[in-house]
Amino acid sequence: MRIPVGISACVLGQNVRFDGGHKRNRFVAEDLAQYFQFQPVCPEVGIGLPTPRPAIRLLDTDGEQRLVGTKDANQDHTQKMLIFSDKKITQLQEQELCGYIVCAKSPTCGMERVKLYIANGNTIPGGTIGIFTRQLMEKMPWLPVEEDGRLQDPVLRENFVFRVFALHDLYQSLNGNLTREAIVKFHSRYKLVLMAHNLTSYQSLGRLVATIKEWDIEDFFIAYRLQFMTAIKHKANNRTNTNVLMHMQGYFKRLLDKEQKAELTALIINYRKGHLPLLAPVTLFKHYLQQHPNEYLQSQRFLNPYPEELKLRYSL
DSSP: OOEEEEEEGGGGTOSOSTTSOOOOOHIIIIIGGGTEEEEEEOHHHHTTOOSSOOOEEEEEETTEEEEEESSOTTOBOHHHHHHHHHHHHHHHHTTTOOOEEEOTTOTTTOOSOBOEEOTTSOBOTTOBOOHHHHHHHHHOTTSOEEETGGGGSHHHHHHHHHHHHHHHHHHHHHTTOOOHHHHHHHHHHTHHHHHHHOHHHHHHHHHHHHTGGGSOHHHHHHHHHHHHHHHHHSOOOHHHHHHHHHHHHGGGTTTSOHHHHHHHHHHHHHHHTTSSOTHHHHHHHHHHHHHSOOHHHHHOTTTOSSOGGGOGGGGO
16 A cells, blocks of 8 residues: 655646646656655645646735735735645545655745745745645644655655655554554654654653553644654764664674674774665664564664665665
């Protein structure tokens, strides 16, 4: 079963942009499409605008952002867009959406640094967020959202895809089984992931899970989902991943011979220095786990966060 993920329709290759074109992203449309069930949305087409169409932009009017025509600010689409966004996002919430890929710079879909104009034609430094994506992120703050252009960055790409798979794993783990035991079991699988992404959150989530019996289970799930997804939004790096690798190494100190220990240590050090990708020590750990099974380590998503075919750890 593929994972439900929203996407700006133009990024998938649909000719819905104002100029009649698209912004097809090959990695998204070909590689990720094997695992994600994309649900394309073009907010501008959604409110009835034609393709092609006159360009629109965001205009700051006394602190309020309006979606207006670029050449004619009297063509105000703000209210229609707000109504459409609210309805569409509500529909997406009901489908347990696990991520969203948006089109950069778009006045409706951009995630950051979207141009925000003032009456004299100048732009406000720093820009803003597209009107649809702003509502999406406000209504679903736990949802992984990323721009098409930023997916060219190997670190941002890996982090986004990992978060999508993690949220899907959470939903699948609790599908028809929203119990304290199921949540605790899920959390246990992600302990090393949390350690790598954000040690403070690893500790705070551990304390939260320890109080699970004191909560209404649905309230706990809502709180846990937000805190967990916020924690893994922090990107792991060579230093934090090395800490996890060394922690895992401790499980093998009485199981490996001198040469094997030296080989594993060398891989970890070379990864830490940036000479090898994360894939190298992780692959050796998997090899040793075949020889020396450990139920806890083998359950850890740190070792298997997503399909290897995506090759996301080759550049980390």
